[in-house]
Structure formats: structure tokens, C-alpha cells
Amino acid sequence: MRILYVVGTRPNFVKTAPVIGALRERHPEGRHTIVHTGQHYDRLMSEVFLEELGVPAPDHLLEVGSGSHATQTARTMERLEPVLVAERPDLVMVPGDVNSTLAATLTAVKMGLPVAHIESGLRSFDMSMPEEVNRIVADRFAQWLFLHSEEAVGNLQAEGIPEQRMHMVGNTMIDTLVALEERIRAAGSAAHLGLGPGSYVLVTLHRPALVDGPLLGETVTQLAALAQQLPVVFPVHPRTRKMMEGLEPDAPGLHLVDPLGYLDFLSLIADARAVLTDSGGIQEETTYLGIPCFTLRDNTERPVTINAGTNTLLGLDPAAIAGIPAALTERGDAPSEPPPLWDGKAAERIADVILS
Numbered sequence: 241m242r243i244l245y246v247v248g249t250r251p252n253f254v255k256t257a258p259v260i261g262a263l264r265e266r267h268p269e270g271r272h273t274i275v276h277t278g279q280h281y282d283r284l285m286s287e288v289f290l291e292e293l294g295v296p297a298p299d300h301l302l303e304v305g306s307g308s309h310a311t312q313t314a315r316t317m318e319r320l321e322p323v324l325v326a327e328r329p330d331l332v333m334v335p336g337d338v339n340s341t342l343a344a345t346l347t348a349v350k351m352g353l354p355v356a357h358i359e360s361g362l363r364s365f366d367m368s369m370p371e372e373v374n375r376i377v378a379d380r381f382a383q384w385l386f387l388h389s390e391e392a393v394g395n396l397q398a399e400g401i402p403e404q405r406m407h408m409v410g411n412t413m414i415d416t417l418v419a420l421e422e423r424i425r426a427a428g429s430a431a432h433l434g435l436g437p438g439s440y441v442l443v444t445l446h447r448p449a450l451v452d453g454p455l456l457g458e459t460v461t462q463l464a465a466l467a468q469q470l471p472v473v474f475p476v477h478p479r480t481r482k483m484m485e486g487l488e489p490d491a492p493g494l495h496l497v498d499p500l501g502y503l504d505f506l507s508l509i510a511d512a513r514a515v516l517t518d519s520g521g522i523q524e525e526t527t528y529l530g531i532p533c534f535t536l537r538d539n540t541e542r543p544v545t546i547n548a549g550t551n552t553l554l555g556l557d558p559a560a561i562a563g564i565p566a567a568l569t570e571r572g573d574a575p576s577e578p579p580p581l582w583d584g585k586a587a588e589r590i591a592d593v594i595l596s
């Protein structure tokens with residue numbers, strides 16, 4: 241069997257690495273081809289992740305880079321098509337909900353190639369998010385849908401997707417965390433910033449709704465105020481860095497740092513008092529690790545993380561950041577449980593389904 245994996249962004253690597261590992265091990269006689277679209281291309285956003293996660297060097301680099309949605313999607317489709325013609329895969333695997341996912345799904349489906357979608361069925365019900373459009377298209381056309389939480393079943397059923405295509409396998413992003421947990425715990429990244437465990441708030445923000453407009457300035461002001469009570473560590477995504485030009489405050493306790501590798505970043509999550517984010521994957525990683533997460537968005541496609549007791553939706557409202565210290569005091573050390581099947585074995589289950 242020839243399996244071709246299409247990855248393009250930081251979270252894609254984390255979600256796909258264990259699947260590539262499991263399938264290569266269980267089906268060594270197969271052909272496993274990795275295509276990197278190049279949607280993320282800075283060393284800190286790409287190579288570092290592939291190296292740390294033990295993903296073999298990609299067989300094809302499409303180098304699509306940045307651009308408008310249409311440009312990025314079209315460029316990926318145009319460059320992927322000849323690769324699919326040459327490789328003739330029996331299955332194209334796509335993870336997540338980024339533009340690379342959308343482009344790869346459309347290209348493969350139009351060539352009559354079966355697609356498998358990792359992390360299927362998540363919905364924010366907010367069509368202004370590019371990811372929502374990407375997910376819906378991937379789920380509509382993929383033949384194999386790999387789900388990580390119960391609500392995905394209802395979301396897909398509501399769109400008329402037959403249940404035979406759905407496979408509840410668990411969370412492959414958590415597989416990566418489980419596989420590297422010892423190294424994550426040993427990394428001690430907070431100490432390198434002079435911070436003790438449980439003493440700081442870790443922040444990530446990169447979504448257009450928050451960083452591409454006036455809310456960013458207000459958010460930075462709120463972070464500077466929060467840092468007077470609890471140190472704030474903020475690894476800044478390149479998109480956010482660009483938008484923050486001229487806004488960088490000189491606030492003691494606010495550590496603005498470059499994007500971090502996987503191990504360093506997960507070590508910072510594991511030792512944080514709390515995390516403030518607009519990311520999807522980080523809502524899941526904090527849930528597994530039992531770290532309080534405050535999500536600066538109006539909605540989440542991952543309500544399972546709220547039910548688990550770790551995640552709180554703050555709304556798309558920078559002023560809500562001021563309430564974090566009080567919320568933490570009130571919350572105390574409330575217990576939390578990872579959702580079912582977030583156990584490090586999701587990729588094995590995907591391999592079971594594909595190889596049977």
C-alpha cells in the first residue's frame with residue numbers, strides 16, 4: 241500500500257508524526273511518502289518540529305510559503321497535483337484544518353484518490369474562521385474520518401455524513417505528548433527564563449480575529465497589567481510579531497520570546513500556573529496535562545476541553561484577561577480528567593483501521 245501524508249504547519253506535524261510512525265512500523269513493506277507544503281517555513285515553525293518529533297525528512301517540499309488564502313490554497317493544489325500523479329498513492333492522509341488540509345483534500349479528491357482526515361468532526365459553527373471552512377470541506381470529501389471526541393459524531397451526522405465513514409480513535413496530538421512526556425518533564429524550560437514551576441501564565445495568540453485588528457493593542461496592554469501580578473511568558477507567532485510592531489511594551493514581568501520548539505513549549509505548558517490562548521491544539525494539551533486554560537475566543541470547536549474542567553472561554557474580549565488571577569484563586573486545584581481515548585494510542589487505532 242502507498243500512503244502519502246500531507247503536512248504544512250506546526251500543529252500538522254504534531255498530529256501526524258505518531259500516525260506516520262505507527263503505519264511505518266506496522267506496514268514496513270508499504271511506501272510512506274511525506275509531502276511538506278511549506279505553509280510554515282521558518283526553522284522555528286517547521287524543521288525544529290520535524291526533528292524533535294522524529295519525523296523523517298519530507299520526500300517532497302512544495303515551498304508554497306505565505307500568501308492570501310486563495311494564493312496559498314491554489315499554489316498548494318498546483319504543486320501537489322504532479323506529486324500525486326507521480327506517487328499514485330492508495331491513500332492521502334491530511335490532518336487538522338489548515339489551508340494545506342483544504343488544498344490537499346480537494347486535489348486528491350478531484351483525482352479520485354481516497355482521503356483520510358485526522359481530527360475530523362470538530363466544529364466552531366463560526367464560518368468567519370478559515371479553519372471552519374477547511375474542516376467542513378475535508379470532512380465532506382474524505383472517505384476515512386478519524387474522530388477524537390464524542391461531539392464530532394453529532395456534528396458529522398448533522399451534515400448528513402454516514403456513520404460508516406467515522407472511526408473514533410482518540411487524539412493523535414496527545415499521542416505525541418504521551419510519547420515525549422518524559423523529555424518534556426525533564427526540559428525545565430521555565431528555569432531558563434528564571435521562573436519556577438506554577439509561577440507564571442503562558443500566552444499564545446495568533447488568530448486573525450484577535451491579532452489582525454485593534455484588539456491586539458488592547459490585549460498587549462492587558463498582558464502588561466497581568467504581568468504585574470503574575471509573570472507572563474509569550475512566545476510570539478510570526479504573524480502576531482508582524483502585527484505587534486510598534487506595540488511592544490516595556491513591562492517588567494512580560495517575557496516576549498521567539499516561537500519555541502515542541503519540547504520547550506510543552507515544558508512551559510506543563511509548568512504553567514495557567515495558559516491564555518486562542519489556539520485549538522493548546523486547549524487540548526492543557527486538558528491532558530490538567531493545566532487551567534483561558535481561551536480568548538467567543539467559541540471553541542473543542543467543547544470537550546470545557547467539559548473536562550480545564551478550559552474556560554473568556555470571549556473575544558481582552559478586558560477579560562484582568563479576571564484571570566481571581567478565577568485561578570477561585571478555581572484552586574480543581575481536578576480534571578482527560579477525555580476518553582486521549583491515551584497515547586490513537587495512531588495505533590488509526591493503523592488498525594487502515595490496515596484492516
Ligand code: UD1
Pocket residue numbers: 249250251279280281282285306307337338339340370371446478479480482520
Ligand atoms: C495557520 C493556520 C491556523 C493554525 C496556525 C498554527 C490557516 C488558515 N491557518 O495560521 O489554523 O492554527 O497555522 O500556527 O491555515 N509566517 C512566518 N513564518 C512561517 C509561517 C508564517 O513568518 O513559517 C507569517 C507570515 O507573515 C504569514 C503569517 O505568518 O503571512 C500567517 O501564516 P499562515 O500560515 O498563513 O497562517 P497562520 O497564522 O500561521
